[in-house]
Amino acid sequence: MALSKDELKAAILKKAETAPKPQLYIKDFYACDPDAKPREIKNVANDLVKEGKLMFWSSGSTTMYAMKSRIKDEEGTSGVN
Amino acid sequence: MAKHETPLLDELEKGPWPSFVTDIKRQAEKKPECWDILGQLELSYVEKITHWKHGGIVGVFGYGGGIVGRYSDLPKRFPGVEHFHTVRLAQPASKYYSTKHLRDLCDLWEKYGSGMTNMHGSTGDMVMLGCRTEALEPFFYEMTHNLNQDLGGSGSNLRTPANCIGSSRCEWSCYDTEEACHQLTMHYQDEIHRPAFPYKFKFKFSGCPNDCVAAIARSDVAVIGTWRGNIRIDQAAVKEYVAGNIPSNGGAHAGRDWGKFDIQKEVINLCPTNCMWMEGGELKIDDSECTRCMHCLNVMPRALRPGAEQGATICVGAKAPILDGAQFATLIVPFMKVSADNEFEELIEFIEKIWDWWMEEGKNRERCGETMQRLGLPTFIKVMGLDPLPQHIKEPRSNPYVFWQEEEVPGGFDRDVEEFRARHAA
Amino acid sequence: MAYDPANPMVDRISDIGPRYYAEFHPPVIAANKGKWLWHEITQPGVLVHKSETGDECWTVRVGAARLISIELIREMCDIADKHCEGFFRFTTRNNVEFMVDSKAKVQPLLDDLKSRGNKFPVGGTGAGVTNIVHTQGWVHCHTPATDASGVVKAVMDELFDYFTSMTLPAQVRIALACCLNMCGAVHASDIAILGVHRKPPMIDHKRITGVCELPLAISACPLGAVKPAKAMVDGVEVKTVQVNAERCMFCGNCYTMCPAMPLADPDGDGIAILVGGKVSNSRSAPKFSKLVIPFLPNTPPRWPETVAAVKGILEAYAKDAHKYERVGEWAERIGWEKFFEKCDIPFTIKSIDDYRLAYDTWRTTTQFKYTSHIK
Numbered sequence: 012m013a014l015s016k017d018e019l020k021a022a023i024l025k026k027a028e029t030a031p032k033p034q035l036y037i038k039d040f041y042a043c044d045p046d047a048k049p050r051e052i053k054n055v056a057n058d059l060v061k062e063g064k065l066m067f068w069s070s071g072s073t074t075m076y077a078m079k080s081r082i083k084d085e086e087g088t089s090g091v092n
Numbered sequence: 093m094a095k096h097e098t099p100l101l102d103e104l105e106k107g108p109w110p111s112f113v114t115d116i117k118r119q120a121e122k123k124p125e126c127w128d129i130l131g132q133l134e135l136s137y138v139e140k141i142t143h144w145k146h147g148g149i150v151g152v153f154g155y156g157g158g159i160v161g162r163y164s165d166l167p168k169r170f171p172g173v174e175h176f177h178t179v180r181l182a183q184p185a186s187k188y189y190s191t192k193h194l195r196d197l198c199d200l201w202e203k204y205g206s207g208m209t210n211m212h213g214s215t216g217d218m219v220m221l222g223c224r225t226e227a228l229e230p231f232f233y234e235m236t237h238n239l240n241q242d243l244g245g246s247g248s249n250l251r252t253p254a255n256c257i258g259s260s261r262c263e264w265s266c267y268d269t270e271e272a273c274h275q276l277t278m279h280y281q282d283e284i285h286r287p288a289f290p291y292k293f294k295f296k297f298s299g300c301p302n303d304c305v306a307a308i309a310r311s312d313v314a315v316i317g318t319w320r321g322n323i324r325i326d327q328a329a330v331k332e333y334v335a336g337n338i339p340s341n342g343g344a345h346a347g348r349d350w351g352k353f354d355i356q357k358e359v360i361n362l363c364p365t366n367c368m369w370m371e372g373g374e375l376k377i378d379d380s381e382c383t384r385c386m387h388c389l390n391v392m393p394r395a396l397r398p399g400a401e402q403g404a405t406i407c408v409g410a411k412a413p414i415l416d417g418a419q420f421a422t423l424i425v426p427f428m429k430v431s432a433d434n435e436f437e438e439l440i441e442f443i444e445k446i447w448d449w450w451m452e453e454g455k456n457r458e459r460c461g462e463t464m465q466r467l468g469l470p471t472f473i474k475v476m477g478l479d480p481l482p483q484h485i486k487e488p489r490s491n492p493y494v495f496w497q498e499e500e501v502p503g504g505f506d507r508d509v510e511e512f513r514a515r516h517a518a
Numbered sequence: 519m520a521y522d523p524a525n526p527m528v529d530r531i532s533d534i535g536p537r538y539y540a541e542f543h544p545p546v547i548a549a550n551k552g553k554w555l556w557h558e559i560t561q562p563g564v565l566v567h568k569s570e571t572g573d574e575c576w577t578v579r580v581g582a583a584r585l586i587s588i589e590l591i592r593e594m595c596d597i598a599d600k601h602c603e604g605f606f607r608f609t610t611r612n613n614v615e616f617m618v619d620s621k622a623k624v625q626p627l628l629d630d631l632k633s634r635g636n637k638f639p640v641g642g643t644g645a646g647v648t649n650i651v652h653t654q655g656w657v658h659c660h661t662p663a664t665d666a667s668g669v670v671k672a673v674m675d676e677l678f679d680y681f682t683s684m685t686l687p688a689q690v691r692i693a694l695a696c697c698l699n700m701c702g703a704v705h706a707s708d709i710a711i712l713g714v715h716r717k718p719p720m721i722d723h724k725r726i727t728g729v730c731e732l733p734l735a736i737s738a739c740p741l742g743a744v745k746p747a748k749a750m751v752d753g754v755e756v757k758t759v760q761v762n763a764e765r766c767m768f769c770g771n772c773y774t775m776c777p778a779m780p781l782a783d784p785d786g787d788g789i790a791i792l793v794g795g796k797v798s799n800s801r802s803a804p805k806f807s808k809l810v811i812p813f814l815p816n817t818p819p820r821w822p823e824t825v826a827a828v829k830g831i832l833e834a835y836a837k838d839a840h841k842y843e844r845v846g847e848w849a850e851r852i853g854w855e856k857f858f859e860k861c862d863i864p865f866t867i868k869s870i871d872d873y874r875l876a877y878d879t880w881r882t883t884t885q886f887k888y889t890s891h892i893k
Contacts (some may be wrong), residue, residue, distance in 0.1 A: 047391070053288045067287065074246075100818055109674035110581065115583065136665065141656075155529070184537045189542050191599050193537060198588035214729060233530075240537060290876060344644030362801055385802075394556040416740065418806055423559055426852070
């Protein structure tokens, strides 16, 4: 049984808050609802960015998600463009 | 007045090729921070090492791509390049511009950035080099509001798609590359601006197998124009070529005396499938043997044209070498109609099928072609719901290690060893 | 209305994409799209396209640096306003194309371009050397093993006559990437100039905890050379990584994922030369570029060793290849052993593959040519 959009949002936020490392790949959120398609999870995670609850943590080559409060420094990893 | 001595860079003002050093100096007269580009670069020339720091997280709000952070590691010495972020702008298909749009962009970049650019970056974007963090949002605001212009992609996003010049100025283009590129770019704005994938994903659109945007070498989905049926031949023009009245290869070899044009040697003998011959003064082609390599069309553009039934070959999974070595894209769909009439529906459906699979199966920072290699082309063909074709391979496998499925073998895999031993002594 | 920093989301516009290309077509292009019959290069850098309507589009192709200023773009705009009804375009190889709708307008355009010093060299067509596609180098990148713009300028100065003429057996595509990431996709070029590192990364134990996710750095290594480790920093034990230098192939992927593992070095870094790649499907299938010179030193400002190497390969090819033959097709026809001999490039063990799928490149036949390599 797939989660509702609000339930999925809550599950993603919980994961972002409690995961051992602050930066998460989109794939790390797939487990929040094994029944949802990856693109649905991606869309909900991106909605959370629009709402200001998550931030993109982009290195140039790779983009991850994070809770703003868990990111210490604006410098981070970067990569090939 | 130069802010730094740059004796090494000054050496690059000599010579016949346009000098980027002279150009940066010219820009520095208006934008003094450009002196610090030269100063820091001169230091790199002395020390033979870069002075740019590793990345940094910058962007405009709500976008997970389009801006790449860049900071000097000597900000006190070169304050003009303390922040020097890259801003990628979505280029129009085929890279035609009105001077009005370019002048507007130049004015905006003069206001908010360093004035230096790349026209264009390797992926295809217009690249604006050198913006301070605090200037990013106002730049973006004015660009979207006043110039109707958006950012391109970076990060784990769909990267800004690119196309060859296509039928806008080329007789060989087998579909409308610029319309395909534009429509798909617009269709996938969300995927370009926000991360969606395990890693980057690229589309490129070439109109014919000459592949002028290098789609087969650089894109996860390469849409390369081709045709079915017969090459259209103008026998009168063939005679003109044979008589030497039209320069071969569109005049591309005019700088050296290669002797009189010899259709046997230059066209027929270089055909990779040997499917052409002369008969009664006419050029004959056995089109059923033709692999549409373009050589004969390239050599005699006035005499030969692509067949009238046109579409594209779709190849999947190219990438640069990091990490397991470079890959060219693998042929997956030999011929697909690519048409604006149905809004590229078939292509879009194909792409989304790849994404659904790759988003599920791809490891973090694994390109689609690497996932294909890890899980195998047979798996990919099954996932895409396609029939296996001999066109998918160069040659059949030479090892015998087929992964037979249990249901393919009569009686299945479960057997009784006791019953076996009753008949076969150990 | 202007941007209001206090309310960044008010009135925000996003996801509008690029401008529609058709707005930017010059009139002769807009009128003849899809109707072109044939083209011809009438002189180096000048092409005519003939439409079934009878219209002609005359294109003048001009080389440019990839790194250009808005002052230069404005000057291009001036030229296009004066001659081309306010439109022009860029090619995928950083050339600029000015288009006019009649032959009579070509010479005034050429004269104008010529009057502007060496800023707008006309050429880059047909069987010659066109513009070099390249990356950022020391001008704007954090991982380079060499500069890009400077090397390209030095090489193009030396090959300038090949840009403005069409005397080679076929087109020669040169590309430069300033590190092994190959942002410039040099892996399918006739001649590729590639920045390479030769020293393993250093580990900045003091910074690694703050800036680096250790599992990402460890998994970044394709050869498993990066392992978890512990180190003492100011009397405190910290978790960090170590690098098995014997297994390091200097790809820099760990530095991409972890800023505390820098590997650039003034003596370690330099340039490798690869040859024989192609993208087009014409005659033979696309080919990868192959490594023929493993290392040349970084010698700014004009990289004489690299310039000489590229020119040497180009001239050996120009002398020996058949008409239409690309560099890679030539090398395969004569055999790679002959390639090294004819280009006077010493063959080294570094050109023998020992990475994945290496066996595909080893010779498994008795067919070979006797060259000076066999004593």
